[in-house]
Amino acid sequence: MESSLPAFTVEQVLQATGGVLLSGDAENVFYGVTTDSRQVKKGNLFVALQGEKYDGHDFVGLAIEQGAAGCLVHSAAKLNLNAAGKEAALIKVADTLQAFGDLAHDYRRRFSIPVIGLTGSSGKTTTKEMLAAILSRKKKTLTTEGNLNNLIGLPQTIFRLTGDHEIAVLEMGTNTRGEIKRLTQIAVPDIGLITNIGPAHLAGFGTVDIVAEEKGDLLLNMAETGTAIVNVDDEAVQTIAGKWPGKRITFGMSSDADITVQNIVKNGARGISFQLMVGSSVSKVEMKIVGIHHVYNALAAAAAAWAAGMNCQSIVEGLASFQPVSGRMQIIQLQNRAFVIDDTYNANPASVREALMTLKDLKSNHNGYVFLGDMLELGDAAPEMHRKIGVLMATIGVNAVFLRGDFSAITASGATEGGMPPQNIFFLSPDEDGMPFLKEHLQEGDWVLVKGSRRMKMEKIVAQICDLFGRDDTGDNTGRGNNKSGVNEH
Helix, strand or coil: CCCCCEEEHHHHHHHHCCCCCEEECCCCEEECCCCCHHHHCCEEEEEECCCCCCCCHHHHHHHHHCCCCEEEEECCCCCCCCCCCCCEEECCCCHHHHHHHHHHHHHCCCCCCEEEEECCCCCCHHHHHHHHHEEEEEEEEEEEEEEEEEECHHHHHCCEEEEECEEEEEEECCCCHHHHHHHHHHHHCCCEECCCCCCHHHHHCCHHHHHHHHHHHHHCCCCCCCEEEEEEECCHHHHHCCCCCCCCEEEEECCCCEEEEEEEEECHHHHHEEEEECCCCEEEEEEEECCCCHHHHHHHHHHHHHHHHCCHHHHHHHHHHCCCCCCCCCCEEEEECCCEEEECCCCCCHHHHHHHHHHHHHCCCEEEEEEEEECCCHHHHHHHHHHHHHHHHCCCCCCCEEECCHHHHHHHHHHHHHCHHHEEECCCCCCCCCCHHHHHHHHCCEEEECCCCCCCCCCHHHHHHHHHHHCCCCCCCCCCCCCCCCCCCC
8 A cells, every 4th residue: 555645544534523433344444535436546535525516425335346445424325335345434424525624634733844824815826836836945845736725625635745745835715704714724734824815706705804804714723823924015914914913924015024025127028027035135036927916926935935944045046946827827929929928717806907917018019909708706796897897908008808708798898988999899709709800910029818717718719829820939938837727716
């Protein structure tokens, strides 16, 4: 059996989850924990989760056939216990999702390594990857893959911990009130970072104040011996931090911050450079990123790394080595020497504004075009927020916009309100994909921003543009990276 797999005795599982052994061998030892019956390996503990469209209990028999040494269930009604086999341990718990998290918490407690937990309305994944680039220069680092950041994804990440790891970086997302608190309780972070707080997922939370409360649960549920990483330029984060009684390290553009910058230089498609100030040390950093908001992500990563004991040289080298994550402000140069900003992974009002302002900077005196899908899950605020984005596109000088989604007409009305000619506003449909327009108008030096919420599938537009014009990957100004899709977008 692989020594890297987490091992649990039946008794340890019962203690961690409060479960009851229904049948099977009480002396069993489980190696590895999975929630996917298709991935069960011999000796695994299979956890039968139940969702809106699936029920893991339907696959308990299959899991055991494939070699599972035991299963966590919350109901025995659907199970043919005779078919389960005499050896496999069936453990009943009140809630399998709760038990999955409890088991991950128990496993995390076996390791004395520092754990960094991070959340925020935007920038989480990019900050996480920047932080990993820094930490991994000196330490064996466990990092959340993609966006596996919810009540299923975070335990899955924790179960990847081995004795070789020296530090862990765990991203935390949320869709519902109370999720960050629960994730914090599972992960027990020593360092807590909130990148920022803004209008995301308002359909679920209602107001930005409630979003702030939700994100703030990261700090308020850490041990008081932990360290809070505080964005001093974000008023909502500042308010939360005011309730934190423990140690803090601050970051931001303010000269009062522990980690700050000066002399920011925008280098077009090649990226951005700045003087990083860490305590009394000042170092030049050159990064292959675009957009001032990414400087904030770099500051956040630097602050968390400093809290974890990394020196200035490692922080600078790590930030310099960072490669943009696919779908997150990734610059693609086309063969006609025009550029695409692939920011298709997700969208909320704050991130769309940031992307648009970056487009304004990059296009300079060239043309700028925007393909924009709806910003989802904004609740009652959605119409007004889409209108404002439309106005902004017009006022920053976007030459033409291509819209997709139920709020397209409202976004368009905002654009015309801001002064964009109606003939420059297009609605994407099976008959209109914008490609004929681009083929006729897109020239060397022009920029195209493609953005929208995950479910809008705007990445297909990026693929169409690249197919039409061809990618030019010969230069050093193309951001490359990998993103494994995950669960929670916020």
